[in-house]
Amino acid sequence: MHERLSFHIKRDSVIHRLNPLTKLVLILALILIAFTFPWYWAPHFLLLLAIIPLGILGRVFPEFFKTATRLILPAASFLFLMQAFFQPIGEDVIFKFYFLDITQESLMFAFRNAMRVFVMVSAFTLFLLTTHPSELMSDLTRRGLPPQFAYVIISTLQILPQMQAKAQTIIAAQRSRGLDTESTFLKRAGSVLPLVGPLVFGSLVEVEERAIAIEARGFTSKNVKTSLYEIPDPSFDKFIRWSLLGLVILSIAANLWPS
Amino acid sequence: MKIEIKDLRFTFPTGLEALKGISLTIEAGEQVAIVGQNGAGKTTLVRHFNGLLQPASGSVMIGDWDVKKYSVAKLATRVGYVFQNPDEQLFSRDVLTEVTFGPKNLGYAKEKIDELVQRALSLTELNDKTETNPYDLSPTWRKMVALASIIAMDTPIVIFDEPTTGQDALNVARIANAISELRMEGKTVITITHDIDFCAENFDRVIALSNGQVLLDGPAREILGQDEVLAQTYVDPPQLTRLGKRLGLKETVRNQEEFLKAIT
Amino acid sequence: MAFVNLQNVTYQYPLTKTPALQNINLQVDEGEFVAVVGPNGAGKSTLCYALAGFVPHFFKGEISGTIEVAGKESSKSTLDEWVLNVGLAFQNPFNQISGAKYTVFEEIAFGLENIGVPREEMKSRVEDAMALTGIRDLADRSPYSLSGGQQQRVALTSILVMRPRLLVLDEPTSQMDPIGTREVFGTIRKMAEDGMTVVLVEHKMEWIAQFADRVVALKDGSILLEGKPGEVLTSDLLAENGFGSSRYTSTAREAKKRGLWRKENLPVTLDEAVEGFALTLPFSSPKGAPRGRGESGK
Structure with missing residues (x-):
């Protein structure tokens, strides 16, 4: 069974200790600046001067590096190629590939967009690595987010590994009945129903029973909810959040400034 | 064996x-x-x-x-293996199809499949439920369908x-x-x-x-x-x-x- | 007046042709431990849902008669108020995991967060409940990584921690090993002695006889028989209606036919069986109950 259901890595660091909302604001600010600040190299600098140092400060750099190189880099590269090939801008053709023209402008454009996406996903990764989902939701609920909404978010985060585990059991059960899932594509296509059927029906039963189970534990109680975790929110955090907001406004303003 | x-x-x-x-x-x-x-x-x-x-x-x-x-x-x-939870196994629209699934996968001749299925259904006392959707049966009977579907594989x-x-x-x-x-x-x-x-x-x-x-x-x-x-x-x-x-x-x-x- | 009071309760699920419960009259006193037995499809789970307020509040359908717990009437109450008095745990432990929590400790605290228990009290209540059901060592595990039996303990603890006045349990130990089952029954028994009212659906007759105060036998949605465990579980009526029995009862019934059981009443527990069969075996020297842990009953 899956013991780890979240990306979160339990460590003690300055970043871990920040209020979850501060971290959320931080990554959103980084993303907004990367997309709005009207300087070509802005995303690159954010990555080098903000995200990587924050990862080191948060003591999650090895994990961050692993995710970045294995997951984010290939995705950003793919985006870069797509945009470079299919973005019909600019005159300065560098080379031709059959009917596709690669211009310097399209190359630059693609590169910046890929970097922006890289920054966005890296920032989120950093956030997930240093923030426990329960803490985030407790904090947001305390600030007025409806608990039902928080529940939906967390249970959705948890449902994927669960569905995966369940799908594996179902596949095991059907293979035990002689269903060949290892051979040709055609055969595999024919084996979809035996695999999907129990998954869907099982989920219907599960949803009903789970609704009963959480209702039995006061989920819709009108009492004011409390939280197991105390999530500190010192004035330092508030200061950071307001400063970040200021930076974002500056960045957007610079973007809109008629040049 | x-x-x-x-x-x-x-x-x-x-x-x-x-x-x-x-x-x-x-x-x-x-x-x-x-x-x-x-x-x-x-x-x-x-x-x-x-x-x-x-x-x-x-x-x-x-x-x-x-x-x-x-x-x-x-x-x-x-080796036939009946899982603990029948809900992880059953998918057909009726009991007969469900029980036939295993022996069919194993590639037996049609007459043999029919014979095996009938035997499995009577062993599990499901003869009068062959046309029922397994999910309309109680969990108890679903378990019997799961048993039958493996027994039929002979x-x-x-x-x-x-x-x-x-x-x-x-x-x-x-x-x-x-x-x-x-x-x-x-x-x-x-x-x-x-x-x-x-x-x-x-x-x-x-x-x-x-x-x-x-x-x-x-x-x-x-x-x-x-x-x-x-x-x-x-x-x-x-x-x-x-x-x-x-x-x-x-x-x-x-x-x-x-x-x-x-x-x- | 009884703590739990069901008067002429008849209930039919939506889209079904026959009632799942028919004219149920049942009274349970505060602190009483009542076991419900019956074949599959007898209406045991529906009775649990009715006590816990989910019938009819959650399932809808047609209901008549009145359901009262702790002086309140179900039809005049809302489900979220009702669950403050009545706790429910059922068979499938996997589906009882909230899905909102990452550790067993958080999972058990979930209900207390919902009803607004202050943080310090919450922590001590969770600790106490985990100690009671013997799952302290699971506190930091993910609920999803546990075995079925362990998950059942977590589900039970998650309800016990809410301190309901009426605890409704629908086969809470089906996936536990035998000694784990006995421990859990001992815990529930203790809760009843401390004043919690318990209604428990269970197939394991030997444990019922040892731990419950009273047994209700359901068949086809109606109460067939109710009374003391020793009387109900040994009655011929139950045997004729396809109810299970402990091996002590069924073997003594057969022995009686062959003249090997000389007492009037049939046994349900090991001690009763030893006592009775000792009469048949004049040369045997029955040994005393060797081990403790609920073996010799309450």
């Missing part, structure tokens, strides 16, 4: 060492119950018999087949994982009856169970697992009387065995007949 396990070890990706060197031989036609506390490794062990899990080291032979060399689908011709070895959980007395009797029919046909039946009375009444041989190792293995009569050893794996002897012991009977009794004979 003989099952031969030699020094089988298995570790989960989480690092949990579930089987720590198990060696067993199960002869063709034996009726074996596997008992032991939650987490003792019972399900992990039987999932090696049809290739769902691969040994980290050691070997599992099903007849002349080494499970490492055959796919699960192929091993399904020799494998020489049949594994049941906790067949009596959540079943009422009538259904437990139906399951016991199906197992005794399989015994008469000479099949090997291996059952994981917490229901030690059910175990005592239907199985000749008992294997008690504890922490991934064989704690006890032998004829039910010898094993079930050893209350102190069984307690190590959170198992109590059967009710009548305990009664016999308290009454000071010389031999270990397992079931009603043995008990009544012993006190006559």
Whole structure:
């Protein structure tokens, strides 16, 4: 069974200790600046001067590096190629590939967009690595987010590994009945129903029973909810959040400034 | 068909060492119950018999087949496995289609499939429910459909994982009856169970697992009387065995007949 | 007046043709431990849902008669108020995991967060409940990584921690090993002695006889028989209606036919069986109950 259901890595660091909302604001600010600040190299600098140092400060750099190189880099590269090939801008053709023209402008454009996406996903990764989902939701609920909404978010985060585990059991059960899932594509296509059927029906039963189970534990109680975790929110955090907001406004303003 | 396990070890990706060197031989036609506390490794062990899990080291032979060399689908011709939860298995719109699925996968001739399906349906007393959608049946009957769908595959070895959980007395009797029919046909039946009375009444041989190792293995009569050893794996002897012991009977009794004979 | 009071309760699920409960009259006193037995499909789970307020508040359908717990009437109450008094745990442990929590400790605290228990009290209540059911060592595990039996303990603990006045349990130990089952029954028994009212659906007759104060036998949605465990569980009526029985009872019934059981009443527990069969075996010397842990009953 899956013991780890979240990306979160339990460590003690300055970043871990920040209020979850501060971290959320931080990554959103980084993303907004990367997309709005009207300087070509802005995303690159954010990555080098903000995200990587924050990862080191948060003591999650090895994990961050692993995710970045294995997951984010290939995705950003793919985006870069797509945009470079299919973005019909600019005159300065560098080379031709059959009917596709690669211009310097399209190359630059693609590169910046890929970097922006890289920054966005890296920032989120950093956030997930240093923030426990329960803490985030407790904090947001305390600030007025409806608990039902928080529940939906967390249970959705948890449902994927669960569905995966369940799908594996179902596949095991059907293979035990002689269903060949290892051979040709055609055969595999024919084996979809035996695999999907129990998954869907099982989920219907599960949803009903789970609704009963959480209702039995006061989920819709009108009492004011409390939280197991105390999530500190010192004035330092508030200061950071307001400063970040200021930076974002500056960045957007610079973007809109008629040049 | 003989099952031969030699020094089988298995570790989960989480690092949990579930089987720590198990060696067993199960002869063709034996009726074996596997008992032991939650987490003792019972399900992990039987999932090696049809290739769902691969040994980290050691070997599992099903007849002349080494499970490492055959796919699960192929091993399904020799080993039938009824999962604990029928909901993980059933998908057809009616019971007949569901029960036919297994034998059809194994590629039997049509006449043979019909014959096997009919036999499985009557063994599980489902004859009058062939056109019902399995999901319109109660969980109890769904369990019987799951049993039938494996029995119909006519494998020489049949594994049941906790067949009596959540079943009422009538259904437990139906399951016991199906197992005794399989015994008469000479099949090997291996059952994981917490229901030690059910175990005592239907199985000749008992294997008690504890922490991934064989704690006890032998004829039910010898094993079930050893209350102190069984307690190590959170198992109590059967009710009548305990009664016999308290009454000071010389031999270990397992079931009603043995008990009544012993006190006559 | 009884703590739990069901008067002429008849209930039918939506889209079904026959009632799941028919004219149920049942009274349970505060602190009483009542076991419900019956074949599959007898209406045991529906009765649990009715006590816990889910019938009819959650399932809808047609209901008549009145359901009262702790002086309140179900039809005049809302489900979220009702669950403050009545706790429910049922068979499938996997589906009882909230899905909102990452550790067993958080999972058990979930209900207390919902009803607004202050943080410090919450922590001590969770600790106490885990100690009671023997799952302290699971506190930091993910609920999803546990075995079925362990998950059942977590589900039970998650309800016990809410301190309901009426505890409704629908086969809470089906996936536990035998000794784990006995421990859990002992815990529930203790809760009842401390004043919690318990209604428990269970197939394991031997444990019922040892731990419950009263047994209600359901069949086809109606109460067939109710009374003391020793009387109900040994009655011929139950045997004729396809109810299960402990091996002590069924073997003594057969022995009686052969003249090997000389007492009037049939046994349900080991102690009763030893006592009775000792009369048949004049030479035997019954040994005393060897081990403790609920073996010799309450």
